[in-house]
Amino acid sequence: MPSSPPTAAGTAAANDMAPRLNDAQWGDIVQQLGAEIAGPLSHALERIQELIATGQIDRQGLRALRESVAQAREAGMVTQQLSRLASGRLRLSRERVHLTQVMRGVLAQRSRETQARGIQVRQMLQPIEIMADGSLLFSLLNAVMDWALANTHSSLEMRLDLTPWPTKARLVCRFAHRSLDLGSAPTVTLSDTPESLNSLTWRLIEQTALTMGALPLREDEAGITLLTLEFPHIVSEETRAPVPAGAASQQAPAPPVPPSSAPPMERDDQLPAHNSKPLAGCHLLIVTPRKELRQQIQDAVRHMGLIIDSVGSMNEALAFCEEGLPHGIAFEQSLHGPDFDRLHADVTAEVPSFSFIEVRDGEQQTQLSTATPDRLARISRTNLGDALPSVLLFELSKAI
Structure with missing residues (x-):
């Protein structure tokens, strides 16, 4: 029988929408x-x-x-x-998101980490589009990966398909939370469930899913954990915009739209968009030997909830990325040389849409990656405080 971890919403009854948590x-x-x-x-x-x-x-x-x-x-x-x-200040947007592509992007972003840990990830992903808040979806999928990688003892299986009826998108994450060599009882009781399965990261998965309207169900049985997330708002063939015959191969994808620019679904207060911290949990690496520039970048994005690390050279950045990729890299222009070219080639070979932001001294018009031939975003140091949050919101939303 599925175990019921002692969480606030109660995964055993996850097919019923949980109320907001009380004090x-x-x-x-x-x-x-x-x-x-x-x-x-x-x-x-x-x-x-x-x-x-x-x-x-x-x-x-x-x-x-x-x-x-x-x-x-x-x-x-x-x-x-x-x-x-x-916080009560979260503004959800409903936009068309290709769930399969986002999932593959997250898996590609985490591939170095899984390889370093010797964890094999099996993917069985059907092409499915849903209506959802892209920022929250990205956060949810990364939280699932954090939680699963911290608890698996062998491999990780990710499956994406559709339920028969009513039709929903179903993401299943399966892994062994106990070493199979040790054997296990036919049924694992709550006391046998590792405490790490009920960590804060699990709380985050549960509450993010419920906030999105997705339905989380977790089963811990015989040393195996099975997490199922159901997304009810799928994009069916009938709701897709028609494409003229012969135009499919010529049609270029529209540039990504930052999640905050979509019309709000709920809590339509007049608070600034950054109050919702749409990039909370995303990881930014700053590359500069200058302490004052590093501090200026950190100050510009301090309110965004980012995880920030910094190194002083491109060689250090390359070593940092060997252990696992951040979501974006901001670097100063003087470091744009052969070492950067190696880092750029290495990272983009793995994640083609990876975000690089070049910070320049002097007057420089802010440019998004979609407007430059080399696909690098550029920003003047004098514009960091005003423009960097918006640039990051756009660039890191490309994976969504």
Whole structure:
């Protein structure tokens, strides 16, 4: 029988739309946040105290320190996305989104990470379009990948198809949350379910799906976890715009539209669009040796909820990307040379629509990647505060 993890919405009854969380339920999430941040930071503090006492730290201890800080950071970023859902200022848009292409883009973006962990990802994706908020969908699929990669012991299976009737888009994520070598009982009880399956990331998946109107159902049985997400608003053949005969091969795709430009579905308040933090959880890498420029870029996007890392050279950026790709790279113009060309070729061979933003000194007209021959977005340093958030919103929405 499916297990029912102790979450606020209750996945056992996920086929019924869950009500908004009350204060007590959000209190439980805040308590869980405290545990997921305090634990890793306590381990990090122990390592630091050991370093202070001995004056030395080995490679294993340094790696453990880094992992502890990374875990606490990830918990904080997940909570930032949860707070976005709880803020009451979220404005949902309904736009036509090719679910299959977005899923493939997310898998391509995470391919280096899966390969580094030795995880095989099997894809069985039917071509399906839905009506949904593209930004939330992107966040949801990345959260599913975060959660599955953190819990799988072998491979990961992603299947996308349609339910028979009523017709819905159905995304199924399947993985073994226990080592199959250890064997498992015929039925896994709640007490046998790893605590990591009920992490803050799971909370994020559940609440993002319910906010979108998607239906999450999770089953943990015999060491196998099966997550099903059902999206009710599909784009059928009847609703697609007709294409003249012979024009399909000539028709160029329309440039992507930032999610915030679509008409709001609900909560049509007059708050600025950035209050909804549509890019919360997206990862930006800044490449510059200049501390003041790095700080200026960070200040310009501080309100957007991005995960931000920085390195000082293209060689460092290349090494950073070997472990896993960010969602976009902002770099200063002086670094546009052979090392950048290698990085660009390496990344775009894997993710052709990857976002690069070149920051220039002096007066420079802001250009989106769709308006430049080399598909690089460009922005003047003097325009960072005013224009960079909009540029990032457009560029990172290309994957949607």
